[in-house]
């Protein structure tokens with residue numbers, strides 16, 4: 165079946181690709197960007213739906229004020245029409261229509277999120293060759309006739325035709341006093357005439373300022389706000405989305421004020437005609453020891469681009485291989501941790517994930533983690549069933565196990581490509597590469613090489629001789645020696661570039677990894693770079709550094725149970741993403757099922773990852789990248805994970821009773837969470853020896869690894885990340901002396917009250933309990 169790219173459809177509809185991507189995602193379609201494709205049938209459905217919306221508004225608008233009946237009629241006929249088209253939707257996810265489900269504000273804010281550029285209304289109001297959005301097929305003679313009789317109506321964004329807004333319009337019309345003073349009437353008409361087509365507003369605006377921009381009386385604005393369920397005084401501020409909805413009431417399009425940075429960095433939109441296919445970028449993931457590194461090495465050895473360098477590759481963080489004249493780029497840091505760390509920084513580098521599963525070992529916890537991380541990022545998975553050379557290899561068992569995670573092999577009727585390989589003997593590697601190219605071809609990856617380059621930092625370090633060195637992956641355009649680049653917080657002039665074979669190169673095209681020398685500071689993996697004028701690069705870098713300082717000072721709050729209710733009400737949270745870690749699979753499943761059942765019309769609860777064992781840094785990264793809350797049942801975060809969570813403000817909730825976890829999430833969703841007692845971590849000590857002291861019991865000879873252990877602290881004993889006991893201390897000694905506290909780096913003897921089963925290697929964690937006031 166023919167496919168249509170998003171940007172082609174956008175062009176057709178006369179809206180920006182970015183905006184259309186947002187709308188399509190909101191409609192439940194699986195699109196990532198302007199290059200995503202839709203089935204022709206889907207595109208047609210989308211077109212119809214947007215046209216119907218546009219037509220719905222035109223009908224409302226086409227009925228002059230005072231002819232309330234007409235408006236009502238238009239609305240009445242519009243509804244079934246929309247309903248019919250919804251029934252005809254070819255895609256699997258039928259979205260909630262505007263008339264039902266979520267509140268007006270959240271729907272419109274969704275649609276506007278992708279872009280703050282003017283909607284179709286504003287575009288059409290500007291001069292230029294804009295094609296009108298065709299009216300809906302005539303379903304009611306009355307409405308069509310009316311529309312025909314009316315002089316050309318200013319086109320309105322297909323998304324502005326919101327029924328609830330139209331409803332409030334009807335209310336206004338009904339309430340309107342029959343007779344008005346002539347003076348007042350004239351004044352109103354003057355104002356009507358002076359209503360702008362488009363206004364530019366900042367992120368927030370006061371009611372008064374908005375009224376001025378709209379050329380309206382502030383009282384009128386307040387009244388409309390009340391109609392939307394928002395009580396705001398004249399000097400109160402409203403956010404961009406609300407202002408946008410309000411402006412739509414007056415058929416005014418809204419554009420957001422550009423930030424200083426946006427003013428300086430002009431966005432380049434690539435014309436489809438300039439796009440050429442680019443190699444896919446692949447990340448290898450999987451459980452520890454399943455052969456990720458061996459596979460990457462085997463691929464590199466057999467297929468390095470060009471043999472002139474003798475196949476010797478230099479480690480620069482990524483490399484390219486060539487197969488039948490086509491290139492594939494492999495990210496050389498295997499594992500989903502690095503992948504998600506980058507994603508947490510906003511960089512989506514990977515086009516395809518190769519999931520390595522050892523045929524003799526089968527699906528293991530990190531295999532599942534990798535699957536969940538790839539799925540959370542929306543990256544297609546190809547499975548490499550490795551170590552098939554081993555006598556106990558059982559590829560079918562792997563395939564069977566993977567079905568539990570919705571990865572069903574093609575030969576079993578599913579759509580996941582699974583290739584048996586051996587990194588040791590090289591078997592299947594060629595086929596794996598061919599499959600990667602096949603998936604890449606289906607994804608139609610393309611970029612414009614003839615524009616200033618943009619891309620992502622994959623690795624970086626400070627080289628003694630060369631200064632800051634960064635391996636970057638070019639994603640768009642061509643990077644050249646001599647280019648000035650803005651890169652995360654830093655900037656620089658590309659002094660030299662080295663490719664994966666250690667050769668100096670002058671240029672790097674899309675999907676090409678190169679090591680770049682010339683940056684002022686070491687950037688971070690995941691930082692985005694782009695080629696800009698040197699002066700702008702310096703200026704924006706300085707601005708970003710300032711901004712970063714400000715952000716550090718007022719660290720932005722992430723999703724947390726504490727203010728979940730507030731965030732739901734403000735429309736900031738529509739899906740509550742959870743990561744569930746527990747001590748045994750049974751309790752994880754029970755907890756997950758109960759949590760999923762908490763979904764409401766307003767908030768959908770998703771468990772994006774669950775697993776047995778301690779909460780790891782990777783879990784926190786995933787939480788950070790996916791705006792998730794972590795629920796730990798009988799498990800704790802390890803030390804790295806805790807620090808990461810603290811830095812990133814990730815809410816990690818720890819429970820020992822399943823019911824309490826469910827109850828907390830439920831209450832948080834309903835705004836009923838009580839002020840809570842929350843633990844504050846003090847320190848942790850490792851048990852290095854156990855001494856049996858007569859009459860006293862077992863005393864743990866410990867080394868304080870972090871923080872401090874306090875005599876009055878509460879403690880918990882962890883074995884392999886699982887909580888075995890919680891209670892108080894019976895004794896805390898340095899040599900033979902009782903002490904009040906022992907700090908990091910010192911040894912001590914710890915006796916735990918009512919617990920004797922302490923073992924070498926256990927961890928004793930000390931904490932206190934504090935009451936956290938809650939803000940709703």
Ligand SMILES: Nc1nc2c(ncn2[C@@H]2O[C@H](COP(=O)(O)OP(=O)(O)OP(=O)(O)O)[C@@H](O)[C@H]2O)c(=O)[nH]1
Nearest residue numbers: 451452453454455456457458550551554586587588
């Ligand atoms: N027999 C056999 N052994 C393999 C194969 N692939 C890897 N191995 C062995 O499996 C072990 C682990 O391989 P690695 O490539 O280090 O695995 P990894 O997934 O990168 O491991 P981490 O980097 O620790 O996560 C090594 O001893 C490899 O030699 C294979 O196809 N067949």
